[in-house]
Amino acid sequence: xxxxxxxLAVLAIIALLLAPLRLNGYAINLLYVTVLSIALAYGxxxxxxxxxxxxxxxxxxxxxxAYATALIVVxxxxxxxxxxxxxxxxxxxxxxxxxxxxxxxxxPFFAMGMFGMAQMVRVLVTAVPATGSGSGLFxxxxxxxxxxxxxxxxxxxxxxxxxxxxxxxxxxxxxxxxREDEQVAATLGVETTRAKITAxxxxxxxxxxxxxxxxxxxxxxxxxxxFSSRLDLQSIVMAILGGLxxxxxxxxxxxxxxxxxxxxxxxxxxxxxxxxGGLLVVLLIALPRGIVPALAARFARxxxx
Amino acid sequence: MPQMRKRRRVVLQAWHxxxxxxxxxxxSLAFGGVQAxxxxxxxxxxxxxxxxxxxxxxxKTTLFNVISGVLRPDGGDVRFAGRSILGWAPHRIARAGxxxxxxxxxxxxxxxxxxxxxxxxLVHARTIGQARNDARDVVGFVGLGAYADRPASSLTLTQRxxxxxxxxxxxxxxxxxxxxxxAGLTPTEMDGMAEFVQHLSERGIAAxxxxxxxxxxxxxxxHRIVVLDAGRRxxxxxxxxxxxxxxxIEAYLGAPLAGAG
Amino acid sequence: xxxxxxxxxxxxxxxxxxxxxxxxxIVFGVMRVVNLAHGDFVVLAAVFAxxxxxxxxxxxxxxxxxxxVAGFAAGALIHHVLLRRLPGEVASAEASSLTLTFGxxxxxxxAGLAAFGGRFVSVPYLTGAFRVGEVSVPQAxxxxxxxxxxxxxxxxxxxxxxxxxxxxxxxxxxxxxxxACGVDxxxxxxxxxxxxxxxxxxxxxxxxxxxxxxxQQGVLFTxxxxxxxxxxxxxxxxGAVIGALILGLxxxxxSYFMGATLAEAAxxxxxxxxxxxxxxxxxxxRAA
Ligand SMILES: Nc1ncnc2c1ncn2[C@@H]1O[C@H](COP(=O)(O)OP(=O)(O)OP(=O)(O)O)[C@@H](O)[C@H]1O
Ligand SMILES: [Mg+2]
Numbered sequence: 018x019x020x021x022x023x024x025l026a027v028l029a030i031i032a033l034l035l036a037p038l039r040l041n042g043y044a045i046n047l048l049y050v051t052v053l054s055i056a057l058a059y060g061x062x063x064x065x066x067x068x069x070x071x072x073x074x075x076x077x078x079x080x081x082x083a084y085a086t087a088l089i090v091v092x093x094x095x096x097x098x099x100x101x102x103x104x105x106x107x108x109x110x111x112x113x114x115x116x117x118x119x120x121x122x123x124x125p126f127f128a129m130g131m132f133g134m135a136q137m138v139r140v141l142v143t144a145v146p147a148t149g150s151g152s153g154l155f156x157x158x159x160x161x162x163x164x165x166x167x168x169x170x171x172x173x174x175x176x177x178x179x180x181x182x183x184x185x186x187x188x189x190x191x192x193x194x195x196r197e198d199e200q201v202a203a204t205l206g207v208e209t210t211r212a213k214i215t216a217x218x219x220x221x222x223x224x225x226x227x228x229x230x231x232x233x234x235x236x237x238x239x240x241x242x243x244f245s246s247r248l249d250l251q252s253i254v255m256a257i258l259g260g261l262x263x264x265x266x267x268x269x270x271x272x273x274x275x276x277x278x279x280x281x282x283x284x285x286x287x288x289x290x291x292x293x294g295g296l297l298v299v300l301l302i303a304l305p306r307g308i309v310p311a312l313a314a315r316f317a318r319x320x321x322x
Numbered sequence: 323m324p325q326m327r328k329r330r331r332v333v334l335q336a337w338h339x340x341x342x343x344x345x346x347x348x349x350s351l352a353f354g355g356v357q358a359x360x361x362x363x364x365x366x367x368x369x370x371x372x373x374x375x376x377x378x379x380x381x382k383t384t385l386f387n388v389i390s391g392v393l394r395p396d397g398g399d400v401r402f403a404g405r406s407i408l409g410w411a412p413h414r415i416a417r418a419g420x421x422x423x424x425x426x427x428x429x430x431x432x433x434x435x436x437x438x439x440x441x442x443x444l445v446h447a448r449t450i451g452q453a454r455n456d457a458r459d460v461v462g463f464v465g466l467g468a469y470a471d472r473p474a475s476s477l478t479l480t481q482r483x484x485x486x487x488x489x490x491x492x493x494x495x496x497x498x499x500x501x502x503x504x505a506g507l508t509p510t511e512m513d514g515m516a517e518f519v520q521h522l523s524e525r526g527i528a529a530x531x532x533x534x535x536x537x538x539x540x541x542x543x544x545h546r547i548v549v550l551d552a553g554r555r556x557x558x559x560x561x562x563x564x565x566x567x568x569x570x571i572e573a574y575l576g577a578p579l580a581g582a583g
Numbered sequence: 584x585x586x587x588x589x590x591x592x593x594x595x596x597x598x599x600x601x602x603x604x605x606x607x608x609i610v611f612g613v614m615r616v617v618n619l620a621h622g623d624f625v626v627l628a629a630v631f632a633x634x635x636x637x638x639x640x641x642x643x644x645x646x647x648x649x650x651x652v653a654g655f656a657a658g659a660l661i662h663h664v665l666l667r668r669l670p671g672e673v674a675s676a677e678a679s680s681l682t683l684t685f686g687x688x689x690x691x692x693x694a695g696l697a698a699f700g701g702r703f704v705s706v707p708y709l710t711g712a713f714r715v716g717e718v719s720v721p722q723a724x725x726x727x728x729x730x731x732x733x734x735x736x737x738x739x740x741x742x743x744x745x746x747x748x749x750x751x752x753x754x755x756x757x758x759x760x761x762x763a764c765g766v767d768x769x770x771x772x773x774x775x776x777x778x779x780x781x782x783x784x785x786x787x788x789x790x791x792x793x794x795x796x797x798x799q800q801g802v803l804f805t806x807x808x809x810x811x812x813x814x815x816x817x818x819x820x821x822g823a824v825i826g827a828l829i830l831g832l833x834x835x836x837x838s839y840f841m842g843a844t845l846a847e848a849a850x851x852x853x854x855x856x857x858x859x860x861x862x863x864x865x866x867x868x869r870a871a
Pocket of ligand 2 (some may be wrong): 382384
């Protein structure tokens, strides 16, 4: 199984690289949104899956990246990828002091605190005139979906590579230890604050980088579009469904989810949300640890027998 | 009797010669209205097996929490290897050489036994591979070799107690704080653990400060004992002296009835 | 005068917020579950009441017993079928209950949208106001406040003077102790969750007098309840009432002095500040 994985991955990447040459507009949009949400799920998985700090506010960094990119492109006329990069760096720069403050909170307090933080950022953006005061900003047309897609794909692959590294590194072990029991980790020599803030920063950098692409994709941004609770929800559900704190959870969860989501959207637009929420509940009861750990357990049992 | 007295003198001489590794000075801590620690002072010397005993709720675990940096005392000082470690973050104290176990075992349930131990080993190892190798050695050393790759949540209570010790040992501490590692073990296992603790001390691996309720073992292996009761230090001495100390006997039998005297 | 008026508005709002928060608080106190679907129960009841009023002219106060019973039944069912089955491992229990109620929240939002559509509705009931000098007291708000206070008192009575109430308080304070005293914790939890949702739906019915709502606004009320409870101290029932008054006053004053847009941020700001600087709530007692 392990040996088949590498060529399979190479094939998949080649297919993803060639996809824009072959696909029509609808399909490429769908592919973009899929890759985007998987990348967001990987970003969320670091702080929430590996470090165990459930955040309901990482979408704030996505919004910050999107607005920063839009403002830079509109006012300074940078090439958009440079602006998006700056957006990511800004998200990271904001995340470090914010993490220092917010990561003192634990469990539901952190989760809801981050939710409140994201809402405040959204309200502030709406109130500031430079951002178009909630009525939005138009971006100059020109960059096609293909560019946005490649940018997003690159970040998604980068996020996967980063997760593979984390999963095998001392840093990842420290994160998992503090997820299990922060006090014990600290008395075993883990510098928990630093590890948490690093994880939080990475979990902000990824959506921060992705936000700029999304702004270009929409060509017009407003607060509700980029501080999108739907995207946030979707990526969180993907990571949980696939398996929190696992390397392949967000990818597997993401693929399964987009299939289900697309089918539901098309067939039951009226009760889409209802089925979606219900499905999450049922899956959580059936596979409390997600798809990847369930498969791993089954595989281990079979090969052990 | 004379034989006993002689042994006691020898031990005391050894004690005065070795340097103090840990000095707790006049430490106080209150939880709301409960004065958990009330001006407690004590010393642990290098190479020593030191026991901290006292009735339930005496403040023993709280003192360990203060030493390991988990709690900050209201007053007093804690010095380790000559430096005050008061106000240090727990990870810094751990890296300086003070390791502890938890009375109520707290394994990292979803991590393997080796990874549980590797967390501590990371402090000295240069790579994670090396940390895991070191961890494997320690896991074997405490007799959990057969369970190395199982998740810690699958261990029995006895095994979890061993895991607590293994994680702490992986830090290569100069001082090992053991909080009731005997509780819940069978008599044979207790003897095994006692031997293990003696081995650590004799080989100079670490000084031991243990909280223990199992008096048979405390009296057999410890060099020196401090007794806490209701947050105060009520006695100090070698096992023989403690066993006959009236204050200690009273604390364990309970205070005389109010109004009776 | 305007200050007095704002204060009155704030207190009247605070009464209804307190009721909603009590429901949230009992669930947290007994089960250590942050119920992210709490606000959806509130909103669903509100939208339902507005629907009943618009379609059949049913007085929402008459609907109150119905929404309470329905909320209770739904809560008991949800706990019995879903929450009870979550894995009990300490490390993941919190995460999985958050996730579960998160999914439930979307389910209820979707159900509300499917059943009642996305239009913002409210109950145009008792639209007049009492005038006392220059101060006006909207009748609907006053009524909602009075009913909320009555229900909150009933809730307090239930907690204080019934065997169930004692079992609930015992479980909130010390799970192991309650287990040792032979409390049927599973049953207490089911009842606590059922009472929590019943209180939420009751509060929601009253909210229909105060707000224009659609099924997607649930999050607002979850956050409100969470904010109230954080300010008052989790699991602390008197604290929740004080927290609700503080939040009601904050919303009332902020929307006057800061404008509607920025005022939206006020509850978030307030609760983040309390979380960071007074983690046990304003009434002390640190959360464990
Ligand atoms: N986190 C805490 N909050 C409030 N009170 C506490 C806390 N930890 C300990 N206490 C109280 O401080 C006192 C000392 O407790 P401690 O756990 O140190 O006792 P101990 O000597 O270790 O007892 P045991 O032998 O039962 O383990 C007790 O009265 C206990 O209830
Ligand atoms: Mg103790």
